[in-house]
Amino acid sequence: MNDSTPITPAWIAVDWGTTNLRAWAMGAGGRVLAEAQSDEGMSKLSRDGFEPALLRLISPWLGAGRTPVVACGMVGSRQGWCEAPYRVVPCTPLDPAGQVLAPSTDPRIEVRIAPGLKQASPADVMRGEETQIAGALRLMPQYDGVFCLPGTHSKWVHVSAGEVVSFQTFMTGEMFALLSEASVLRHAMGGEGWDDAAFDAAVSDAISRPERIAARLFTLRAESLIAGLGTAAAKARLSGLLIGIELAAALPYWLGQRVTLIGAEKLSALYARALAAQGVTAETLPATGCTLAGLQSLTLAEVAK
Amino acid sequence: MNDSTPITPAWIAVDWGTTNLRAWAMGAGGRVLAEAQSDEGMSKLSRDGFEPALLRLISPWLGAGRTPVVACGMVGSRQGWCEAPYRVVPCTPLDPAGQVLAPSTDPRIEVRIAPGLKQASPADVMRGEETQIAGALRLMPQYDGVFCLPGTHSKWVHVSAGEVVSFQTFMTGEMFALLSEASVLRHAMGGEGWDDAAFDAAVSDAISRPERIAARLFTLRAESLIAGLGTAAAKARLSGLLIGIELAAALPYWLGQRVTLIGAEKLSALYARALAAQGVTAETLPATGCTLAGLQSLTLAEVAK
Numbered sequence: 001m002n003d004s005t006p007i008t009p010a011w012i013a014v015d016w017g018t019t020n021l022r023a024w025a026m027g028a029g030g031r032v033l034a035e036a037q038s039d040e041g042m043s044k045l046s047r048d049g050f051e052p053a054l055l056r057l058i059s060p061w062l063g064a065g066r067t068p069v070v071a072c073g074m075v076g077s078r079q080g081w082c083e084a085p086y087r088v089v090p091c092t093p094l095d096p097a098g099q100v101l102a103p104s105t106d107p108r109i110e111v112r113i114a115p116g117l118k119q120a121s122p123a124d125v126m127r128g129e130e131t132q133i134a135g136a137l138r139l140m141p142q143y144d145g146v147f148c149l150p151g152t153h154s155k156w157v158h159v160s161a162g163e164v165v166s167f168q169t170f171m172t173g174e175m176f177a178l179l180s181e182a183s184v185l186r187h188a189m190g191g192e193g194w195d196d197a198a199f200d201a202a203v204s205d206a207i208s209r210p211e212r213i214a215a216r217l218f219t220l221r222a223e224s225l226i227a228g229l230g231t232a233a234a235k236a237r238l239s240g241l242l243i244g245i246e247l248a249a250a251l252p253y254w255l256g257q258r259v260t261l262i263g264a265e266k267l268s269a270l271y272a273r274a275l276a277a278q279g280v281t282a283e284t285l286p287a288t289g290c291t292l293a294g295l296q297s298l299t300l301a302e303v304a305k
Numbered sequence: 306m307n308d309s310t311p312i313t314p315a316w317i318a319v320d321w322g323t324t325n326l327r328a329w330a331m332g333a334g335g336r337v338l339a340e341a342q343s344d345e346g347m348s349k350l351s352r353d354g355f356e357p358a359l360l361r362l363i364s365p366w367l368g369a370g371r372t373p374v375v376a377c378g379m380v381g382s383r384q385g386w387c388e389a390p391y392r393v394v395p396c397t398p399l400d401p402a403g404q405v406l407a408p409s410t411d412p413r414i415e416v417r418i419a420p421g422l423k424q425a426s427p428a429d430v431m432r433g434e435e436t437q438i439a440g441a442l443r444l445m446p447q448y449d450g451v452f453c454l455p456g457t458h459s460k461w462v463h464v465s466a467g468e469v470v471s472f473q474t475f476m477t478g479e480m481f482a483l484l485s486e487a488s489v490l491r492h493a494m495g496g497e498g499w500d501d502a503a504f505d506a507a508v509s510d511a512i513s514r515p516e517r518i519a520a521r522l523f524t525l526r527a528e529s530l531i532a533g534l535g536t537a538a539a540k541a542r543l544s545g546l547l548i549g550i551e552l553a554a555a556l557p558y559w560l561g562q563r564v565t566l567i568g569a570e571k572l573s574a575l576y577a578r579a580l581a582a583q584g585v586t587a588e589t590l591p592a593t594g595c596t597l598a599g600l601q602s603l604t605l606a607e608v609a610k
Contacts, residue, residue, distance in 0.1 A: 086531070122520070123527040123534075153489070153523060169523040171488065178483045183476065184458070210516035214547075215427070215554040218458060218474040222428040226391070229428075242519075249520040 007033050007061050011068040012109075013295040014054070016075035017128060018043045021053060025061045030296050034061065042074040050081035051104050054111070062108040069111040070295045073128035076100065076113040086118035086125060089164045093117070094134040096298050114298060117164060124169050128291075129155045132262050135293030136285050137162060145258030148282070150267045152177070154246060156253040168253065170246045173267075180238060185217065188224035193232025196273075199240040203274045206244025213245050243274050254280050262290050312338050312366050316373040317414075318600040319359070321380035322433060323348045326358060330366045335601050339366065347379040355386035356409045359416070367413040374416040375600045378433035381405065381418040391423035391430060394469045398422070399439040401603050419603060422469060429474050433596075434460050437567050440598030441590050442467060450563030453587070455572045457482070459551060461558040473558065475551045478572075485543060490522065493529035498537025501578075504545040508579045511549025518550050548579050559585050567595050 009025035016022075019041035025034040040053040054069070061067070076084035084100040098115040116127035129149050137143055137159070149155040152173035158165040180189045206213055220238060223229035247254070254275060259282040261268040272282045314330035321327075324346035330339040345358040359374070366372070381389035389405040403420040421432030434454050442448055442464070454460040457478035463470040485494045511518055525543060528534035552559070559580060564587040566573040577587045 118527075118531050120531075122524055123530075123532045124524065125527050125530055168520055169527070170519050171490075171522050172519065174488055178487060182483060182487060183479055185476075210518070211550075211553045211556075213515070213518065213554065214475050214477065214550045215473055217476050219427055219429065222423075222430050222474070225428075225430055226423050226425075227428045245516075245519045248516045249518065251516075 006063070008063050009033055009061050009067060011070060011299050012058055012061060013292055014069055014071035014073075014075070014111075015128065015131075015291050015295075016071050016073040016080075017041055018074045021057060023054070023057050024292060025058070026292070026296070026299075030292065032292070042077065042080050045081075047081065050075065050102070051106065051111075054109070055106060058109075064108075066108060066110055068299060069109050070099075070114065070298050071102075071111060072114040072131040072291070072295060075102075076115060077127060080113075081111075082113060084113045084115040086116050087130075089117055089119045089166065091117070091164060092134070092162055093130040093137065093159075093164050094294060094297060099298060112298070114295070117167070119167060122168070124167055126155055126157075126167065126169070129157070130164070131294035132287060132290040133157055133159065133164065133294070134297055135290035135295075136260065136262055138293045138297055139285060139290065140260070143258075143260070145260065146253050148250075148253070148259055148261050148263075148271060149287075150261065150263040150271045156250045158253060158257075168250060170250065172242050172246045176239060176242050179217070179242075180235060184221050185234070185238065188220050188229065188234040189231055189238070191231045191235075193230070193235070195230070195233040195236040198233040199236040199270070199273070200277060202237040202240025203244040203247070203277060206241045207248050207278065210245055210248040213241065216241050239270065240274070243270060247274060247278065254278070259283070260285060263287050311368070313368050314338055314366050314372060316375060316604050317363055317366060318597050319374055319376035319378075319380070319416075320433065320436075320596050320600075321376050321378040321385075322346055323379045326362060328359070328362050329597060330363070331597070331601070331604075335597065337597070347382065347385050350386075352386065355380065355407070356411065356416075359414070360411060363414075369413075371413060371415055373604060374414050375404075375419065375603050376407075376416060377419040377436035377596070377600060380407075381420060382432055385418075386416075387418060389418045389420040391421050392435075394422055394424045394471065396422070396468055397439070398435040398442065398464075398469050399599060399602060404603060417603070419600070422472070424472060427473070429472055431460055431472065431474070434462070435469070436599035437592060437595035438462055438464065438469065438599070439602055440595035440600075441565065441567055443598045443602055444590060444595065445565070448563075448565070450565065451558050453555075453559070453564055453566050453568075453576060454592075455566065455568040455576045461555045463558060463562075473555060475555065477547050477551045481544060481547050484522070484547075485540060489526050490539070490543065493525050493534065493539040494536055494543070496536045496540075498535070498540070500535070500538040500541040503538040504541040504575070504578070505582060507542040507545025508549040508552070508582060511546045512553050512583065515550055515553040518546065521546050544575065545579070548575060552579060552583065559583070564588070565590060568592050 013024040022037040082102040099112040102111040147157040157167040318329040327342040387407040404417040407416040459475045462472040
């Protein structure tokens with residue numbers, strides 16, 4: 001950023017999750033002028049801590065007038081800044097009318113929070129992914145098929161005629177973190193290495209014999225103790241087992257479907273690889289691009305109103 | 306303990322796991338004179354910390370002479386006091402010749418550590434459970450069938466003609482602890498309540514459709530958020546799902562087999578309930594009784610030598 005030319009964004013995009021806060025100063029036509037992030041996620045903040053946390057990040061971008069801020073994610077949960085009640089599927093991923101105005105005192109900002117989605121049966125919820133899906137639908141109009149959003153809590157989302165029809169959440173990323181960092185398996189992991197063959201074999205094993213999954217985990221520890229299993233192979237195999245068991249349960253979402261991945265590059269590549277082994281060629285979209293396109297659709301609606 | 310009548314044990318039994326240290330002052334004929342425990346498990350100790358930790362616990366029981374101490378568990382692992390190399394199945398659960406004399410400086414003790422067992426394929430290991438199995442075989446001579454030892458790392462063990470034929474470890478207890486205390490599911494749990502019907506339904510669901518397990522977990526969180534799922538039902542359902550998926554993978558161990566549970570009372574009761582729903586009536590043995598009977602078999606062998 002060049003201090004001699006202050007940034008004057010048309011609006012500010014915010015992705016505010018459980019553990020992180022990210023903001024983008026947006027120019028005309030969806031151009032990113034600057035970005036910033038902090039670790040002041042929802043879980044670290046009390047209700048009156050949100051506005052100060054946001055201002056710490058974006059105040060360099062604020063001028064004399066009032067700048068619109070559009071946020072998505074856990075910031076809109078009951079434990080967030082201000083609850084943005086879930087909308088119920090089937091419905092469009094985003095609706096400007098569902099936005100909630102967050103209470104704030106600084107006259108330089110007006111903060112709106114996008115609502116998440118809920119599904120009655122099987123019970124499920126999302127906050128943040130609906131914005132990425134809305135963005136993806138702007139990038140791929142007329143898309144009919146399935147979005148897979150890998151992450152801490154991966155989502156599989158069936159979209160048809162511009163609406164979210166159904167979705168399902170998997171705790172795959174959180175399970176991988178817990179098992180590889182906090183369980184007895186941590187002794188078998190570690191390091192940056194990776195073993196594609198071990199990943200592929202584990203995906204195949206988990207999908208073809210999902211009923212064996214509970215028996216596969218401790219084997220990683222035992223093989224590392226008595227059979228020389230290396231840390232790279234152990235980590236890749238754990239990842240493959242967990243992604244494989246997710247694919248086994250998500251089968252109705254991908255079998256014979258058009259699938260598009262929205263997520264971090266490395267993780268999306270793993271899902272694409274696992275799906276390819278099942279005969280599914282997944283397309284991919286960048287997560288941040290989808291988030292920004294989704295949030296922008298809300299600002300455009302505001303302008304149009 | 307009455308200070309006016311000092312305890313003079315014939316030997317001292319020690320169960321030294323990853324997180325806890327338990328010791329029993331043993332009299333003639335396997336009678337328990339006193340017991341003590343601390344949280345100085347293997348994971349908290351460096352190699353030269355074991356003898357002081359043991360003495361802190363048992364010194365009130367030591368007299369002028371040398372008292373034999375027999376220990377089992379992770380104390381015999383590579384990261385323990387002294388490695389007692391694994392014995393390879395199929396073999397008897399314990400062999401006095403496999404014991405290792407731990408290096409110690411206090412003339413009042415002589416510490417022997419029982420070795421664990423390992424299985425080449427599928428790779429698996431145990432340390433501590435072999436002693437419980439040896440004890441169980443003293444309590445139930447001629448037993449032919451399967452032992453299930455529920456716990457942090459549950460073991461299923463096929464025993465025939467006095468030998469351990471094969472075994473399999475499941476991380477069920479550790480998974481339950483991680484998911485209920487450290488994952489997003491912790492928000493749905495908590496409290497002392499329990500719901501038998503929720504447990505039963507989850508066991509049945511996991512056994513009959515194990516390929517759906519990855520889809521079942523986040524549903525607990527979502528139902529607690531939007532469908533009023535109570536903490537007691539959520540906790541019981543998580544327990545049922547994890548025990549159910551363990552039973553699904555352990556099926557060759559219990560289907561049509563004689564099964565005996567060795568473990569903590571409450572947890573064994575859950576496994577017995579889950580097995581009963583599959584038509585298996587499990588017998589039960591007390592874990593501590595088995596540990597002491599197993600360790601005693603080593604002292605008897607010493608005496609006989």
